[in-house]
Amino acid sequence: MSAEGTKALGAKLSGPGRALDSLPAALGLFALSVLAGLLTVARIAAEGMGASSVAPLLITLIAGTSALVRLAARDGWPGRIATPLLFGLLLLWAWEVVVTAFQVPRVLLPAPSAIADALGRSWPTLAADFRQTFVRSVIPGYAMGCGAGFLVAIAIDRSPFLQRGLLPLGSLVSAMPIVGIAPIMVMWFGFDWQSKAAVVVVMTFFPMLVNTLAGLAAAGSMERDLMRSYAAGYLQTLARLRLPNALPFIFNALKLNSTLALIGAIVAEFFGTPIVGMGFRISTEVARMNVDVVWATIAVAALAGSASYGLIALVERGTTFWHPSFRK
Amino acid sequence: MTAAAIPAATRRAVPRWLAEGRALPVAAVLAVLLVVWYAASVWLNEPQSREQLDRAGAPWTAADLVAHAWSMERPVLPAPHQIGVELYESVLNRPIDSRRSLVYHAQVTLSATLAGFAIGVALGILLAIGIVHLRTLDRSLMPWIIASQTIPILAIAPMVVVVLGNLGFTGLLPKAVISGYLSFFPVTIGMVKGLRSPDPLQLDLMRTYSADRAQVFAKLRWPAAVGFLFPSLKVAIALALVGAIVAELPTGAQAGLGARLLTGSYYGQTVQIWAALLMASFLAMLVVGAVGLAERAAVRLRGGRL
Structure with missing residues (x-):
């Protein structure tokens, strides 16, 4: 209509x-x-x-x-x-x-009420899965991946040669199906959370690197000249001018990565886990035809994903309130 | 470092395209990567190699150890040339319709990717058109479209495959649905931005011509949006490929690069996993490059600008 x-x-x-x-x-x-x-x-x-x-x-x-x-x-x-x-x-x-x-048969599509029921019924399992996947794999991996991407970006920012070499490769890697490294990481780091965190580190590293580099280049030449006329050193220019200017780009990467990290950890669990974790729950309950529990797990994952995205967006609002995109 | 900081001598010694282009830095970074890779493969494979050489009994030197580490059958990290050999073998030395040919698996994944991409682009453009023209749709749908991307969509891939399988759809369609779901989002966002990009003056001009909505769309909004479409399409097709690969993982798919990854991980065939991974990356470059070519063609059709 x-x-x-x-x-x-x-x-x-x-x-x-x-x-x-x-x-x-x-x-x-x-x-x-x-x-x-x-x-x-x-x-x-x-x-x-x-x-x-x-x-x-x-x-x-x-x-x-x-x-x-x-x-x-x-x-x-x-x-x-x-x-x-x-x-x-x-x-x-x-x-x-x-x-x-x-x-409609439950196996095909359970009703929202059935999903809510499953959520209440298997709450302890789901909470344990959440702890394993989100708290133990996603958060450390996310912190390490984003931190490493940020630090490497700052390090190679001083060398135009490395930048010209790494940026094309970085954007190439961003287009690649990185989740494919999950089986390799499971082989290297074992079935527990370490391998999942490793996948998350690799997945979040490149978006952060590319975005931070772009952000560090965002400060205009006028502002840089002004800092120079104040006799500001490299570190002062970085802290007072270039990092604040890079913040919108960095938050972009942080938001993008918050989704990528969850996907990476869940997909990595398809390749082997201890008997706990959201990816493990999804793959086993699908096999056992308990589709309502699967949907309940997805609901938990969706809530976790949206909540972390929203949290980052709130912090972004608080720290980059000056940016044109927030002007009324 | 600015141009002035480079000594004049080096500036003249190196040709301009080499000094300022990307070829040299990229080659340098790749070379470093290769060296690090070879070193890491020795470091990671060393314990196993040492054990196997000890078991063989004969005395061995460091050179033997390195050679062994680079030629193991199931290494922890295969050396680049091993992956190269595996790629060569499984791409060129097998009949294309054989199950052991990577080209066969790549083609299975590629067809799912393209089908999903088509679904995603059609859905994305339709949604964008609706959102731009109907305020109710914009206000009620847009927040949910954005929220849908904070959900780990890939997590529902196994279920979509199972549900559609129960309904009698197997093979290409479930994978294409997942690919489409992943790829519609960038298209919608890009197109909404693009369809809204004509400025008020241009819209007013269309109004003074008494153009109706369809005419404004065909003569102003759509041409303005094409420039936004292609970058979104590049992101979308890369996501479609990821979706197709992941959709092949959970259900024991018989063919495709995802299935190849899964069997590789079951049997510890690391070289096979890396070869499939490289093939997937190559496929990604191929499809993104194809979209780039289409973009160039579109630019040329328009007389050099979007």
Whole structure:
């Protein structure tokens, strides 16, 4: 349905006047669609897809889409936060309704409620997996890889020759399927977290190197000349001018790497682990057809990934508030 | 170091393209890498070599040790020439349709990569067009598209393969779906940026011509976005290759570079793993290079600029 179509439908429902375009009305429609959605799910769970669930289903859809259109038209938190939130809820709801109404086999696609159930049921296992994969493999590997990339970038920054030699290779390596080194690292460092951390180190090193080098080159010649006229030494110029200027690039690499690190550790676990870890859980539970536990593991991984990304983005906001991309 | 700091003599001794181009530094870095690699391979293989030479009984010298370390059958780190020989053997000395030919495996992976890339690009461009034209879609979908990339997508690869397998889709399609999922993101982001890149003056001009949305799209937005499209495509095709390889890992795929990696790791065939890895890197260069060529062709069609 096009935006115009939805808008026309919304106008027809709200009758004459624009009273329903106010924020309370949009939020009311939001609440209405959530309530009707819950009712739909309860009905379908109780008696299957029948006449009694059609009305709440339609109400959810209509109230939901018109709330979406109204919220999206606003600035500030209703537009930026409530819209995606409602959209996500509607998506989850549609998933639940489709799976339960058409009785999709659990092996194919479990309903969100079943996944939440599995999450609660196997919480201790999932927590242990999280500790093994995220706390013991990802975080040390991420810290070492990013740290090494940063230090090497600073070291070769003084030599244009090394830069010209390493940058093309670095961008070449960035395009390569580095996860492929996972089996080699498992052979070298054994089944435990060390091999996973090693994969993460290699995966995060090059993005950090390339981005830091680009960032160090970002300071303009005018600013450098100014530092020179202050008789600032190499270290002073680095600390006061070039590193602050490089921060947006460095944060870019940090954000990119936070996802890469998790992927690297999980894929490395496909090649052999002790009997704990998210990658191990995914591969064994898929084989045992416990798809809801797999989805629960993925939910944990998704939460961990988004949370670390969000944390880095928050730190970025705090430290590079001066950058044009944050200006209003 | 600035140009003035280089002594005049060296500046004249080395031709300009060599002194200022990338060829010399890259070659130097590669040479250092090769030396380090040979040294590391001696260092890592030394304990095993020592043991095997001792077992053979005959007295041995340091040179024997090094030679042995560079020619082991299952080394911890194979020497570069061993990988070269394996690559040569499995690429050129085997019939192309044989299971032992790397070309065969590379072609399996490449077809999944290209299919996934096609899916990803189509999806990415469609999403971008929707997002640019519909505010509701922009506000509700865009945050989720970004969030979808903070999820370790590759982790669901085994499940996608299993689920689609249960539905009766095996072979190429599940791998292509994973590749497509990985590669749509850079295309969407790049295209949204590109489709929004025409400045307000140009949009106003289109308005004074009373152009409708389709015309603005065809005559202004799309041409402006093509310059943003190609860098995204390069990232996307590299990701599609990664997706195809990882999709071959978990399900015991019969063929493909990922399957080659997996069997190599089961049987401790390190040389085979490294050869597959090099082949994958070569494939990555090939596909990214192909996109680069397409970009050049597009530039030429437009008369020299994007």
